[in-house]
Amino acid sequence: MTAKPKGPGVTPSQTIGPFFHEALAWACTPVASDGDDVRVEGVVVDGHGQPVDDALLEIWQPADAAAHEGRLAAGFQRVATDAAGRFAFTVRKDPESAAVAHITVFARGLLRGLRTRVYVGAGPSEVGELLWLDGLGDVPSPALATLVAVARDGVYRWDVRLQGDGETLFFELL
């Protein structure tokens, strides 16, 4: 299945700019875990490894309305990076299998939202299978590794590197 290709009239993207916080805060969900949720934490950095303190991440992990009753829209989270470029969100994950969430990154200096994914798994084999099913099995390892959240002390760590060393793998959705 593919999304429709762009027709001649599709509205182009522009940067989100640095002044979005108050406007979008109403949908910035506080991070609370229930049941099958795991916490993912990380930092957004730029091409010099400096923290990006004005980025917005959106997390999409489709769920039926019954899940996460407190959320404004089931399956959706929004979080702005703090002054140190840090963010946190939750991913719904069965203890026995890997999970994936779709991420879009917006910021000043980004003329389009960047599309990526985070694969959360207890181990490389679990995540590997999901990557293959998602059609990413042929992507070279270093790039693929940027999509995988690594567990450390019960918390999954996943950073977004916008440019350069360890640059996160971003997608063009077809």
Place this chain on the structure above:
Amino acid sequence: MADPNPPLRYPDYKSTRLRAPARTPFPLRVSERELSAPVFRPSLFTPADADLTRQSNGEPIGQRIIVAGRVLDADGRAVRGSLVEIWQSNAAGRYAHNVDQHNAPLDPHFPGFGRLLTDDAGWYRFVTIRPGAYPWSNHYNAWRPAHIHFSLFGSCYAHRLVTQMYFAGDPLLELDPISKSVPEEARDRLISNFDLSLTEEGVALGYRFDIVLGGSAETPMGL
């Protein structure tokens, strides 16, 4: 079809130099998961959320305007019940945001943001005041053209769009790297136009701005 979107790296817009990915994004077929979209319950919204002139106990300064249009997909179908969020500077060109320290007055009656769900025909309608231009440090004597930020979801997560709406005839458009990053043939899709049919006698000038949401460009071989 040519991709109407700006490139990621656009050196004239200086912030892209350290933030734009160096690698070309990896083409990836959307998954089933990206063919659905977040659904926001109508009960979350009140009419006042779409009126930026009524967010306080007094009226904001500036030219009252109505900004309205239809949200459509690339096949011309209405995008119904879909979240639209906007934000903007006040009439003096100052944002009610702690990062904006531009030497222009804040308006205590203008927080400068709103939201709504499109109706059954894909229409949205905001009441606001016309934003002012503001200076930024991208280059010498740089000013952003007057603009309203738009954030849209659409019926499919892959169609998520954040963009900016400009005003026809603004002389700053020819000088603005952010709007000029868009391929020339697509640039007019970011421009709103005065619309007498949206104008309300004695109340507000109307501006029409339709938005078309779509997926990425086809690969050269087509899909």
